[in-house]
Structure formats: C-alpha cells, structure tokens
Amino acid sequence: xxxxxxxxxxxxxxxxxxxxxxxxxxxxxxxxxxxxxxxxxxxxxxxxxxxxxxxxxxxxxxxxxxxxxxxxxxxxxxxxxxxxxxxxxxxxxxxxxxxxxxxxxxxxxxxxxxxxxxxxxxxxxxxxxxxxxxxxxxxxxxxxxxxxxxxxxxxxxxxxxxxxxxxxxxxxxxxxxxxxxxxxxxx
Numbered sequence: 240x241x242x243x244x245x246x247x248x249x250x251x252x253x254x255x256x257x258x259x260x261x262x263x264x265x266x267x268x269x270x271x272x273x274x275x276x277x278x279x280x281x282x283x284x285x286x287x288x289x290x291x292x293x294x295x296x297x298x299x300x301x302x303x304x305x306x307x308x309x310x311x312x313x314x315x316x317x318x319x320x321x322x323x324x325x326x327x328x329x330x331x332x333x334x335x336x337x338x339x340x341x342x343x344x345x346x347x348x349x350x351x352x353x354x355x356x357x358x359x360x361x362x363x364x365x366x367x368x369x370x371x372x373x374x375x376x377x378x379x380x381x382x383x384x385x386x387x388x389x390x391x392x393x394x395x396x397x398x399x400x401x402x403x404x405x406x407x408x409x410x411x412x413x414x415x416x417x418x419x420x421x422x423x424x425x426x
Contacts, residue, residue, distance in 0.1 A: 244350040248281070251354045255282050260289075268295045268418060269368075272407060274355040276301035280390055284364035292368055295421045296391075299373040299414075300404050302380030303387045304363045313352040317345070324348065329405035369393035369426050373414065375406030394426050 245251045255278065259269075263286070271279030276298035283296050312323050321341075324330045334340050372387040374380070376399045388395045398417070400410040407414060 244346060246350050246353045247357070248278070248354050251278055252281050252285060255279075256285050259286065263291055266294055266422070267291075268297065268422065269293045270297040270299065270418070271301075272299040273301055273404065274351060275299075277304055277355055280304065280364055280366065283366045283368055287367055294368075295418075295426060296366065296368045296370050297373065297414075297418065297421075298370060298387055299407060300375070300378065302374065302378075302383040303372070304390070305386050311356050313349045313356055320345070320349070327404050329408070363390060365390055365392060367392050369421075370395050371417070371421060371426060372397040373407075373417075374399050375402040375404060376400065377403045378406070396426050 245254060259267075259282070269279050269283055269286075271277070271282075279296060279298060283293060286293065312320065315323060321335055325335065334344060368391065370387050370391040370393070372384050372395075374384050374397075381399055384397045384399070387397065400406045400413065402409050
C-alpha cells in the first residue's frame with residue numbers, strides 16, 4: 240500500500256516482468272484480462288526475448304490491440320468515472336457507493352486506465368507463444384476477437400462465453416478447465 244502507483248505502460252510491463260521472472264518455472268502460462276490482455280502481449284514479448292516461452296497466453300475481455308479505442312477515461316470527472324466503472328460491471332456496488340472505500344480505490348483504478356490509455360505503443364508485437372482469446376458474447380467488440388490471431392506465430396484459438404465484460408466470474412470453472420487442457424495439450 241505504500242508503493243507509488245504505476246502510471247505508464249513500460250513501467251507496468253517492467254514490474255510484471257520482474258515479478259514473473261522470480262516465479263516462472265519451465266512450464267507456465269500467462270493470463271491477462273481487459274487492459275491486462277494488452278499488457279500481457281508486450282510482457283510476453285519481453286519474456287520470450289530472454290528465452291522463456293509460456294505454454295499459452297490467455298487474453299480475455301479484450302478484442303485486440305487494433306480495436307482499442309483511444310480514450311482518456313482516467314481524466315473523467317468522478318461522476319463520469321463512476322458511471323464508466325458501472326458500465327463495465329464487475330465493481331462491487333458497495334465500493335462505488337461507500338465514499339471512504341471509493342476514495343481509497345479511485346486513484347488505483349485511474350492509474351490502471353492511465354497505463355493503457357496514455358503509454359501504449361501503437362506498434363504491436365508478434366509473439367511465438369500460442370494465444371487463446373476469450374470474450375463474453377455480450378461484450379462490445381466480441382465480433383473482432385480474431386484480431387488476436389495476428390499477434391502470434393504460434394497456434395491460435397478464440398472462444399466466447401455467456402455474459403459481458405466480466406464473463407470470467409460466471410465462467411470461472413470452464414476457463415480453468417480450458418487452462419488445464421492447454422497445459423496438458425497443445426491447443
């Protein structure tokens with residue numbers, strides 16, 4: 240809690256890289272949801288550059304880097320920012336309604352949006368690791384999920400699940416079974 244918030248893309252990738260390099264064994268996968276999917280793509284490029292190849296990269300809740308809207312949600316007023324968070328779903332109502340709790344989390348959430356919205360390089364990497372792209376069927380941009388195919392020289396698969404942006408909550412069992420399958424088999 241005493242750490243400074245990360246507000247730029249490269250610093251976020253560096254932070255993840257350092258953490259993963261301490262933990263990554265010889266057979267590991269990477270999962271990124273929403274903004275994390277974009278971060279994971281650049282992160283995996285960096286991991287591969289040091290000779291480690293994840294068994295699979297799972298990108299979730301994001302139709303792909305080419306589809307990203309250039310927006311600055313991190314600069315919205317508090318009212319508009321709360322509306323944006325409500326639209327996405329997944330944020331407990333109690334957090335949005337309790338002023339003290341919201342005031343604690345708001346800077347963290349804004350920093351997360353800022354990382355992707357202001358610092359992401361438009362040149363998109365192509366990785367060697369296989370990619371499995373996942374999205375909710377009611378999610379905006381789900382029809383463009385196949386754009387992730389252009390970011391791997393490896394195998395590619397895409398799947399959709401019932402629900403919106405936070406489909407991962409309702410489909411947690413199916414997603415964990417998919418990850419286990421990919422771990423044991425080539426996709």
